[in-house]
Amino acid sequence: GDSVTQMEGPVTLSEEAFLTINCTYTATGYPSLFWYVQYPGEGLQLLLKATKADDKGSNKGFEATYRKETTSFHLEKGSVQVSDSAVYFCALRKWSSNTGKLIFGQGTTLQVKP
Amino acid sequence: NAGVTQTPKFRVLKTGQSMTLLCAQDMNHEYMYWYRQDPGMGLRLIHYSVGEGTTAKGEVPDGYNVSRLKKQNFLLGLESAAPSQTSVYFCASSYDNSLNTEAFFGQGTRLTVV
DSSP states (O other), X not given: OOEEEEOOSOEEEXXXXXXXXXXXXEOSSOOEEEEEEEOTTSOEEEEEEEOSTTOEEEETTEEEEOBTTTTBOOEEESSOOGGGOEEEEEEEXXXXXXXXXXXXXXXXXXXXXX | OOOEEEEOSEEEEOTTOXXXXXXXXXXXXXXXXXXXXXXXXXXXXXXXXXSTTOOEEOSSOTTEEEEOSSTTEEEEEESSOOGGGXXXXXXXXXXXXXXXXXXXXXXXXXXXXX
Protein backbone atom coordinates (compact mmCIF):
# COMPACT_ATOMS: atom_id res chain seq x y z
CA GLY A 1 0.00 0.00 0.00
CA ASP A 2 0.90 3.66 -0.05
CA SER A 3 3.37 4.80 2.58
CA VAL A 4 5.78 7.52 3.65
CA THR A 5 9.14 6.91 5.32
CA GLN A 6 11.12 9.57 7.14
CA MET A 7 14.56 9.53 8.67
CA GLU A 8 14.55 8.66 12.32
CA GLY A 9 15.18 11.35 14.88
CA PRO A 10 15.80 13.15 16.96
CA VAL A 11 17.97 15.43 14.87
CA THR A 12 20.02 17.79 17.00
CA LEU A 13 21.71 20.80 15.39
CA SER A 14 23.38 23.99 16.46
CA GLU A 15 21.84 27.30 15.46
CA GLU A 16 22.71 28.35 11.88
CA ALA A 17 23.51 24.77 10.83
CA PHE A 18 22.18 23.27 7.58
CA LEU A 19 19.17 20.98 7.90
CA THR A 20 18.11 18.01 5.81
CA ILE A 21 15.27 15.70 6.79
CA ASN A 22 14.86 12.81 4.37
CA CYS A 23 11.47 11.66 3.16
CA THR A 24 10.69 8.94 0.63
CA TYR A 25 7.33 7.64 -0.46
CA THR A 26 5.68 4.64 -2.06
CA ALA A 27 2.53 5.31 -4.01
CA THR A 28 0.85 4.44 -7.25
CA GLY A 29 -0.21 7.27 -9.47
CA TYR A 30 0.76 10.89 -8.88
CA PRO A 31 0.38 11.99 -5.27
CA SER A 32 0.76 15.47 -3.87
CA LEU A 33 3.42 15.81 -1.19
CA PHE A 34 3.38 17.90 1.96
CA TRP A 35 5.50 18.85 4.94
CA TYR A 36 3.65 19.63 8.15
CA VAL A 37 5.25 21.03 11.31
CA GLN A 38 4.09 20.51 14.88
CA TYR A 39 5.43 22.96 17.45
CA PRO A 40 5.38 21.87 21.11
CA GLY A 41 1.85 21.67 22.49
CA GLU A 42 0.23 22.59 19.19
CA GLY A 43 -1.50 20.91 16.27
CA LEU A 44 0.01 20.38 12.84
CA GLN A 45 0.48 23.28 10.46
CA LEU A 46 1.18 23.10 6.76
CA LEU A 47 4.77 24.12 6.08
CA LEU A 48 4.98 23.58 2.32
CA LYS A 49 3.65 21.42 -0.49
CA ALA A 50 4.29 20.28 -4.05
CA THR A 51 1.72 18.83 -6.41
CA LYS A 52 3.74 17.46 -9.34
CA ALA A 53 7.17 16.20 -10.26
CA ASP A 54 10.01 18.76 -10.08
CA ASP A 55 7.85 21.26 -8.19
CA LYS A 56 9.65 23.00 -5.35
CA GLY A 57 7.70 23.99 -2.28
CA SER A 58 9.10 26.71 -0.04
CA ASN A 59 8.12 28.61 3.08
CA LYS A 60 9.91 30.30 6.02
CA GLY A 61 13.32 29.42 4.53
CA PHE A 62 12.44 25.73 4.17
CA GLU A 63 12.44 24.04 0.77
CA ALA A 64 11.59 20.63 -0.65
CA THR A 65 11.62 19.37 -4.24
CA TYR A 66 9.29 16.66 -5.55
CA ARG A 67 11.62 14.07 -7.11
CA LYS A 68 9.59 11.42 -8.89
CA GLU A 69 12.62 9.51 -10.12
CA THR A 70 13.82 8.90 -6.57
CA THR A 71 10.32 9.08 -4.96
CA SER A 72 11.64 11.63 -2.49
CA PHE A 73 10.66 14.96 -0.94
CA HIS A 74 13.55 15.91 1.34
CA LEU A 75 13.17 18.99 3.55
CA GLU A 76 16.06 21.46 3.68
CA LYS A 77 16.88 24.74 5.37
CA GLY A 78 20.13 26.62 5.02
CA SER A 79 20.34 28.05 8.53
CA VAL A 80 18.16 26.75 11.35
CA GLN A 81 17.04 28.75 14.37
CA VAL A 82 16.09 27.68 17.88
CA SER A 83 12.49 28.52 16.97
CA ASP A 84 12.55 25.77 14.31
CA SER A 85 12.62 23.12 17.05
CA ALA A 86 9.54 21.00 16.34
CA VAL A 87 8.35 17.70 14.92
CA TYR A 88 8.24 17.56 11.11
CA PHE A 89 5.90 15.25 9.22
CA CYS A 90 6.09 14.32 5.58
CA ALA A 91 2.77 13.31 4.04
CA LEU A 92 1.13 12.42 0.74
CA ARG A 93 -2.33 12.69 -0.66
CA LYS A 94 -3.74 10.77 -3.59
CA TRP A 95 -6.89 11.00 -5.63
CA SER A 96 -8.21 7.79 -4.15
CA SER A 97 -11.71 6.78 -3.13
CA ASN A 98 -12.73 10.41 -2.87
CA THR A 99 -11.39 10.69 0.67
CA GLY A 100 -8.74 13.38 0.46
CA LYS A 101 -6.98 11.67 3.34
CA LEU A 102 -3.33 12.28 4.15
CA ILE A 103 -0.83 9.46 4.68
CA PHE A 104 1.87 10.49 7.14
CA GLY A 105 5.40 9.46 7.86
CA GLN A 106 6.39 8.75 11.44
CA GLY A 107 7.66 12.27 12.12
CA THR A 108 11.17 13.59 12.78
CA THR A 109 11.95 15.61 15.88
CA LEU A 110 14.32 18.53 15.36
CA GLN A 111 16.12 20.11 18.29
CA VAL A 112 18.12 23.27 17.63
CA LYS A 113 20.54 24.40 20.33
CA PRO A 114 21.76 27.99 20.72
CA ASN B 1 -10.61 33.18 13.61
CA ALA B 2 -11.00 29.87 15.50
CA GLY B 3 -10.30 27.34 12.72
CA VAL B 4 -10.51 23.82 14.15
CA THR B 5 -11.27 23.51 17.86
CA GLN B 6 -11.07 20.29 19.85
CA THR B 7 -12.49 19.65 23.29
CA PRO B 8 -11.33 18.53 25.76
CA LYS B 9 -7.58 19.08 25.54
CA PHE B 10 -6.71 16.49 28.18
CA ARG B 11 -8.57 13.57 29.68
CA VAL B 12 -7.83 10.58 31.88
CA LEU B 13 -10.23 7.64 31.65
CA LYS B 14 -10.48 4.37 33.47
CA THR B 15 -10.63 1.19 31.43
CA GLY B 16 -14.21 0.55 30.34
CA GLN B 17 -15.38 4.15 30.61
CA SER B 18 -16.82 6.00 27.66
CA MET B 19 -16.27 9.48 26.34
CA THR B 20 -16.85 11.72 23.35
CA LEU B 21 -14.33 14.03 21.75
CA LEU B 22 -15.75 17.04 19.98
CA CYS B 23 -14.28 18.70 16.91
CA ALA B 24 -15.72 21.95 15.61
CA GLN B 25 -14.64 23.89 12.52
CA ASP B 26 -15.85 27.31 11.42
CA MET B 27 -14.47 27.27 7.85
CA ASN B 28 -17.46 25.60 6.17
CA HIS B 29 -15.29 22.61 5.24
CA GLU B 30 -16.90 19.51 3.78
CA TYR B 31 -14.24 17.00 4.78
CA MET B 32 -13.33 16.14 8.35
CA TYR B 33 -10.96 13.57 9.80
CA TRP B 34 -9.94 12.00 13.09
CA TYR B 35 -6.33 10.84 13.46
CA ARG B 36 -4.42 9.35 16.33
CA GLN B 37 -0.75 10.08 16.92
CA ASP B 38 1.47 7.51 18.58
CA PRO B 39 5.25 7.67 19.09
CA GLY B 40 7.18 6.42 16.08
CA MET B 41 4.01 5.85 14.05
CA GLY B 42 3.05 9.26 12.78
CA LEU B 43 -0.66 9.98 12.40
CA ARG B 44 -3.08 7.23 11.50
CA LEU B 45 -6.58 7.82 10.21
CA ILE B 46 -9.39 6.55 12.45
CA HIS B 47 -12.56 7.75 10.68
CA TYR B 48 -13.45 10.46 8.25
CA SER B 49 -16.44 12.26 6.79
CA VAL B 50 -16.94 13.66 3.29
CA GLY B 51 -19.96 15.75 4.24
CA GLU B 52 -22.77 16.27 6.70
CA GLY B 53 -24.46 13.00 7.61
CA THR B 54 -21.66 10.81 6.20
CA THR B 55 -18.94 8.82 7.95
CA ALA B 56 -16.45 6.17 6.85
CA LYS B 57 -13.74 4.00 8.37
CA GLY B 58 -10.06 4.80 8.12
CA GLU B 59 -7.04 2.63 8.89
CA VAL B 60 -7.65 2.02 12.60
CA PRO B 61 -11.41 2.29 13.30
CA ASP B 62 -11.84 -0.51 15.85
CA GLY B 63 -13.10 0.68 19.22
CA TYR B 64 -14.26 4.06 17.91
CA ASN B 65 -17.48 5.47 16.52
CA VAL B 66 -18.15 8.84 14.90
CA SER B 67 -21.04 11.07 13.95
CA ARG B 68 -21.42 14.13 11.71
CA LEU B 69 -24.93 15.40 12.35
CA LYS B 70 -23.96 19.00 11.63
CA LYS B 71 -21.50 20.12 8.98
CA GLN B 72 -19.34 22.00 11.46
CA ASN B 73 -19.03 19.22 14.06
CA PHE B 74 -17.39 15.80 13.98
CA LEU B 75 -17.65 13.68 17.13
CA LEU B 76 -15.41 10.77 18.05
CA GLY B 77 -16.72 8.32 20.61
CA LEU B 78 -15.04 5.64 22.68
CA GLU B 79 -17.70 3.27 24.02
CA SER B 80 -15.43 1.21 26.30
CA ALA B 81 -11.97 2.68 26.62
CA ALA B 82 -8.91 0.43 26.62
CA PRO B 83 -5.27 1.24 27.53
CA SER B 84 -4.37 0.73 23.86
CA GLN B 85 -6.39 3.85 23.10
CA THR B 86 -4.01 6.02 25.08
CA SER B 87 -2.87 8.48 22.44
CA VAL B 88 -3.04 12.04 21.17
CA TYR B 89 -6.07 12.57 18.96
CA PHE B 90 -6.16 15.17 16.19
CA CYS B 91 -9.11 16.39 14.23
CA ALA B 92 -8.59 17.92 10.80
CA SER B 93 -10.75 19.49 8.14
CA SER B 94 -10.34 20.49 4.50
CA TYR B 95 -12.46 22.33 1.98
CA ASP B 96 -12.45 19.53 -0.57
CA ASN B 97 -10.46 16.45 -1.55
CA SER B 98 -8.37 17.91 -4.33
CA LEU B 99 -4.70 17.01 -4.38
CA ASN B 100 -3.34 20.37 -3.24
CA THR B 101 -5.95 21.32 -0.67
CA GLU B 102 -4.55 22.14 2.76
CA ALA B 103 -5.82 20.27 5.80
CA PHE B 104 -6.25 22.31 8.99
CA PHE B 105 -5.64 20.64 12.33
CA GLY B 106 -6.89 21.18 15.85
CA GLN B 107 -4.53 21.39 18.81
CA GLY B 108 -5.12 17.81 19.84
CA THR B 109 -6.62 15.88 22.75
CA ARG B 110 -4.24 13.94 24.97
CA LEU B 111 -6.11 10.88 26.27
CA THR B 112 -4.76 8.51 28.88
CA VAL B 113 -6.61 5.29 29.68
CA VAL B 114 -5.57 3.67 32.96
